[in-house]
Amino acid sequence: MVAAGKLATYRLPPLPTIGEIIKLFNLRAERQMSQNFLLDLRLTDKIVRKAGNIKNAYVCEVGPGPGGITRSILNAGAEELLVVEKDTRFLPGLQMLAEAAPGRVKIVHGDIMTYKMERAFPKNLKRNWEDDPPNVHVIGNLPFSVSTPLIVKWLESVANRSGPFVYGRTQLTLTFQKEVAEVDVGVVHFTPLVQPQISQPFKLVEKVVRSVFNFRRKYCRRGVEILFPEAQRLQLTERMLCSADVNPTLRPTELSIIQFKNLCDAYRTLCDENPELFNYDFREELRMKRKSPKETFAEEESSYEN
Ligand code: SAM
Numbered sequence: 001m002v003a004a005g006k007l008a009t010y011r012l013p014p015l016p017t018i019g020e021i022i023k024l025f026n027l028r029a030e031r032q033m034s035q036n037f038l039l040d041l042r043l044t045d046k047i048v049r050k051a052g053n054i055k056n057a058y059v060c061e062v063g064p065g066p067g068g069i070t071r072s073i074l075n076a077g078a079e080e081l082l083v084v085e086k087d088t089r090f091l092p093g094l095q096m097l098a099e100a101a102p103g104r105v106k107i108v109h110g111d112i113m114t115y116k117m118e119r120a121f122p123k124n125l126k127r128n129w130e131d132d133p134p135n136v137h138v139i140g141n142l143p144f145s146v147s148t149p150l151i152v153k154w155l156e157s158v159a160n161r162s163g164p165f166v167y168g169r170t171q172l173t174l175t176f177q178k179e180v181a182e183v184d185v186g187v188v189h190f191t192p193l194v195q196p197q198i199s200q201p202f203k204l205v206e207k208v209v210r211s212v213f214n215f216r217r218k219y220c221r222r223g224v225e226i227l228f229p230e231a232q233r234l235q236l237t238e239r240m241l242c243s244a245d246v247n248p249t250l251r252p253t254e255l256s257i258i259q260f261k262n263l264c265d266a267y268r269t270l271c272d273e274n275p276e277l278f279n280y281d282f283r284e285e286l287r288m289k290r291k292s293p294k295e296t297f298a299e300e301e302s303s304y305e306n
Contacts, residue, residue: 010055010077012100018068021093027066030087037066038141038183044072050187051137051173054078058121060164062112062140062150065090067097069141074101078137082106084115112142112150117164127168129161130194134168141175141185152206158192159202165192198261200268204278208264211282212252220255221248226282227267236277240266 016024018039029035038044047069048054055077064070064083067090073081074097081104083094091109098105108115117138127134142150154172157163164170169192175185198205212223221237228236241248244262246255255263271278 010075012071012074012097015071015096015100018066018071021066021096025066025089025093027089027093035065035087035143036183038068038185041068041072043183044068045075047141047173047175047185047187048072048076048139050189051139051171052189054137057135057137058082058125059137059139060084060117060120062138063142063146064094065141066093069139070094070097070105073139074104078104080104080106080121082108082120084108084110084112086111112140112146113153118162118166121167125167129168131168133171133191136164136167136170138164138170138172139174144176147174147176156202156206159196169194197257198264200264204268204271205260205264207278208267209260212255212260212263216252218251219249220246220252223252224248224263227280228277229280229285236270240270243269 018037018041021027022037022039027037029037038047051059054073056079057077058080059073059078059082061070061073061081061083064085065087070081070083081101083105085091085094085107086109088109091107094105094107098107121136125134125136140147151174154163154165157165164172172190173187174190175187208227211226212220214226215222221241224240225233225237227240237248240263244259244266246259246263250259
């Protein structure tokens, strides 16, 4: 009886459907902002269930839009929900939801790329990194164009234990969409590990992974090459792949985490021998070459962008 009563306090009172909210506030999805909305509450409930048990949890939802996932988070019993939305058009609809769940919803009109989550939740939620994850979750359905830079930023925050990770190993539940209007979204749940699998500075790991994936359909050797200036390219590529014991004809998607770890460790050794190496930027070299009117680099450029 008690449990049922408690649950009843979590459940939202009857509200207009998300479709009605969209009509009521004239919330057309902006194609140029890659917006699309999840209208089916069974689907949003399913996404939220991927976060695990969020009863009494403190949740930050990124990009709530008209509020489908927002409702599911509230119905799942979140204690406090902070929503960060960039587009002002959604604020009145979100305000309506906030009134239906008194004291549980905070609305932030802002950009999640710059929003400081460090002070968003009470300090007493903080856990040591080695402990179980804190009672804090980040959930969101963002366009691909935002979720990719955001996840890179958050991976760096994991390494620095900043942003959402000042509370400890905060869990993220994010959807990834390939195309606008593709309703069949993929949901990824992240829990930071206590120990990173690659013990190198984030910037180094990012540089190696980014370079290798620059040519995702080519042999991994092609991506490793762009870590090095032209004069030493062949020799250092060979050395790096050899000491990492990685077959140069594997594709980036075929490499395991261990192989990426070995590549990062091998690159680190080369950078320790020649500290200038880490500052080498293939894109910069490409830009300089582009400025040179005499030469044509069409071939290099097209493979680079491939
Ligand atoms: N969560 C809603 C849903 O599932 O129906 C809306 C999803 S829509 C794909 C993405 C939402 O993220 C939009 O409401 C958009 O305005 C918002 N958004 C996009 N970039 C953002 C940013 N940098 N910061 C905060 N919100 C953002």
